[in-house]
Amino acid sequence: MKTDLEALVVRHTRRVPLPDGPAGDAAAAPGAAMARRFDAALMDTGFKLSGDLLAALSRLDAQAVASLAVRTLATVRELVGDHVRHNVYFIDFPNNVPDTFEFWMDCVRATFSEPAHQEKAAIAISEGTLDLLTLATYGDYQHTYEEMLARHDELIASAGDRLTVLHPGADPQTEAGDLYLALAGSAVPLNEDDARDLTVLARHHVHGPQPEQIPVREIRAVVNHARVDAGAEPLLDTVTDVLRLACALAGGDVTLQEPTRFPAFPRRIRRVLLGGLDRVVAGSPAKLADTGVHAERWKRLGERLHPHEYPRWPHAADVFAVARGDKAAPTPDARIEALLAAGDVHGAVELLATMPGRLFRSLDRLLRLHPLPDEAEAVLTAAERTAKDVSGRVLLSVREHLANREGSLAEDGAKAHGKRGKGARRNRRYRMFVNRQGRAWMTPERRGPIPAPVRQRLIVLLDGEIARRLPAAARLLVDPDMLDVALPLSGRATTGGFGVLPRGSRSRVEGEVLRFFVYWRQHGAMTDYDLSALMLSSGFSAPSWISFTNLKDGAGVHSGDVTNAPEGASEFIDIRLGWFARAYVLPQVHIYGGEGFERVAESFFGYMTRDPDQEGRPYEPHTVRMKSELRGPGRVALPLVFERHDDGTWTARWLHLYLAGGVSHNQVEGSRVTVSALLRAFVEREYLTVRHLVDLMAGRGAEIVPWDASSEPVQKGPEDGGPVLYLGLERPEGLPEGTRVVTPENLRDLIPA
Structure with missing residues (x-):
């Protein structure tokens, strides 16, 4: 479990917890050689050790460094999606991709040349249709992963390749404790991945330090679940806190958006829930009014808790009486509506x-x-x-x-x-x-x-x-790229992954070649995901697209359609931005058939940028700019959109949106009108960004210093010794000692309580 906590810290903070293992003679630097090998291996995935971390590891025992290197490499490779094999249908992609119609005809000819497939295909054609899935060579890889690698040259290094720096942390237990306090005390709801990580951390810190406040009720339910499992008293303030806790204990939805099937709780759990409910209502009878908001859920829960068997908790019984309508407790909403109606x-x-x-x-x-x-x-x-x-x-x-x-x-x-x-x-x-x-x-x-x-x-x-309420700071060191990052006012404004920014954020796109990728691995049923890209004019009209039905379109090319993923499958799209005349490029992931985003074993989307002369494999971790988990409720995913400006530069705008789509056969052609209108509504909307908070802090007298990684580092704080706050996409080296650092990973900390 120590390894799991260590991985959580690396993912959330980009810090590597330093082990408690034996240290050698500092002069001999026993771990120096192993630390350098660790650094070189990290650079193959687009990461690097900071100078401080390299020095700290060099003082440790070589075996301790080697063990840490293995664990950290596994974590960062998964962060960018390099923990799986990314094959492509067309072995030479992005080169030698055929014309769509010619490719389909080749599949037909190959099918009729094999007796085992002739009868099935002939029946389909005689009925006046051509189902691509009936063609012998369509949808399945025609070569191995190793054969694909042999057809591609080594990646040519570029100055624009990504390099993410890892910094030294404290011991694993201290780092995990700090991360628990940060997540549990968050002022905004957590996304699904962060909530899952909080569940792990909460179980380890039930008896340790707790945040001063847990303002988000869904987070409180996760913490209470861990406390009840450990035999500790839950933190309950409202009757709805008790309902959320019951949902958590039942393995249901603590946000109360989806129905939860309550089990027959054991007596210990029934006593915890009813006793807690009684204390809440006894302390403030007015809180009974909240019962009516979720009356049906309370009635279902009452059937499992049997409150009549516990007469010593009469206030808990009142809650279920209100839910049944046997006792009046008008909700505030009802009273407000009545006043407005009058x-x-x-x-x-x-x-x-x-x-x-x-x-x-x-x-x-x-x-x-x-x-x-x-x-x-x-x-x-x-x-x-x-x-x-x-x-x-x-x-x-x-x-x-x-x-x-x-x-x-x-x-x-x-x-x-x-x-x-x-x-x-x-x-x-x-x-x-x-x-x-x-x-x-x-x-x-x-x-x-x-x-x-x-x-x-x-x-x-x-x-x-x-x-x-904003944090006091005498000086703000600001990476200009951070200014257009939207504030994460909702947990679903972002997703788990790497380089992911909240919905509404803008980020610069560098490089001439934009490469999207999607990976999925089905859980059981045959599952077909389709990566597509919709291109629109500045007026959100004249749509064109790249998909499995249109493999090449001017500046874009598709890697080929894969229709089954028992061991995982990938699809790619290349866009040459310098040749592109449209204003918007909107990548999409459609579920053509099979398991949804929340049912597959694994699925994620991302994009890379490259220079035109860079070769390499279709997937190179150096070039990954973003990798986002796909775990939404719909059948069409819209992760982000790319926008071309009048000066020819490009920016990415983060969407994190899902459309309902159909049960099957979702395609870009069928959703282009809806998606175009939705994109227009999104582009017209203004999002509150870090820039707004920086302007407010400047108005309070904070000195604003633009941070440029290529310039001389700021070695000192303000003359008056006041606090220094750094805002940037990544934590750089050379910050003044004691600087508070805010990056997208902990941007929620900037939201005032």
């Missing part, structure tokens, strides 16, 4: 002011009710009075919401297009919605405007409160 805005605001977070989430609605001037003033005054009690994540979410509510619909249309009539209707705005699972959909914008003075007053309020 036109009592003042009463609704007064009630909402007792729930500051809900008040702020209701501001748009309240201000669109066309309240009288005194009613609008009451809303704003309540917001100003309660802002200090609202979580930082809600403040930032409302601030981002207001950034997308500027002006009226007519004003927006006139500013954006300067057209009327049919042109204006074509360019109408849409709202995009993304749920917690990353499922996306859109609807026409029909909301009325928020008056500009009201909107501006709220923005000033929000920015002031957010700035007050």
Whole structure:
């Protein structure tokens, strides 16, 4: 298990925990030779030891370094997707890829030349159809992985190849403890991978230090699950905390988005849940009102807990009485709706002011009710009075919401297009919605405007409160590439993987050749994933695509369709950006048939960049810029989109979206209209980024110093000795001692509580 904790630390922090093994004579540097070999092996995967880490390892016993090297190499190879074999259907890809129709005809000829396949193919053709899956040579690799490698030259090194630096850490237990505190105390929900890692860490730290606060209820449920398993008292504050804990103990969904089948809990668990429920309600009977929000779940849980068998906990029995309707406990939502239905805005605001977070989430609605001037003033005054009690994540979410509510619909249309009539209707705005699972959909914008003075007053309020809570720093060392990274206000705004940024982030794309890749390995059923790329003009029109039905299209080429992956399969697409005239390139992964993203044994997407003269294997870990796990609910995945600017440069914009798609036979041709409209709605949306927080900290007097890795390192902090904060995509060497470092891996730490 120590090895698992060590791997978690490397993945999350890019630090290598230093072992407690025997150290040799520093002068003799017993581990120096092994450390250099470790460094060389890491560079083959695009990683490198920092100078400090190399020196620290050189002082250790050589065998300890060798053991650490084996474990760390396995971790970083999995990070970038190099732990599997990436074969291609066309052995010479990206060279010698045939024309699509000619390739299909070759498959037909090969099929009819083999008696074992002739009858099956002849029947398909006689019925007027040609099913590619019936062709003998279609969809399965026609060569081994070793044969494919033999056809490709060694990778030609490039100055643009990725090099990720690993830094020294403390001992594994200390590093794991710090990581546990960071994840458990996160101010934003965790994605699925981070939540799974927290589960492992929580089981090891039940009796150790705990975060001062666990503000996210889903995270609290994970921690409570570990505490109950270890015999410790769970941390319960609301009746819904108990419901989430019951879902966790049943192996269900702690977010309460999906139904959970409750088992027959053992008596010990029933006592924990009922006793905890009784204490919560006894301490605050008003919390009974939360029961009605999930009444059906409570009724199902009551059938398993048998509260009537425990008369010593009467307050717990009240919860189930409310769920059944035997006892009245109106929910706050019902009371708010009743007041608004009666036109009592003042009463609704007064009630909402007792729930500051809900008040702020209701501001748009309240201000669109066309309240009288005194009613609008009451809303704003309540917001100003309660802002200090609202979580930082809600403040930032409302601030981002207001950034997308500027002006009226007519004003927006006139500013954006300067057209009327049919042109204006074509360019109408849409709202995009993304749920917690990353499922996306859109609807026409029909909301009325928020008056500009009201909107501006709220923005000033929000920015002031957010700035007050940001970490104090006398100097900010800022990597300019970090400024366009979106703030992770939701756990599903990002996914597990390497080089992954939150939804809405922008990042520069360097290199002339862009190569997408997808890998999947089916669990049981025959599974066919298809990698495609949709290309659109600046007006999100004139679509063209590269897919298994169109293997080559100008600047793009497909590696070939693989339709079965019992031992894993890969598909690639190459795009030569210098030859490309379209404005958007949108890679997609379609499930043509078989297991979904959440059922396959493994699946991930990523992209590489190369120079035109670089050779090498189709997959080279040096060149991987991003690798993202595919674990969404739909049948079509949209990981990110690439955008060409007027000066010819390219940026990636992160989507992390899933579309429902069909049960089978999903193809880029069938979804191009929906995807084009969704992309337009996404591009029109503004996301709150690190740049906004940097501007707020600068307004508070922090010195902003752009960080350039090629420049001289900043060896000292500010003259007054104040704290230094570094914001960057990776942690560089040469930072002043004591610098607090924030990278995408721990960007959640920048979200104020």
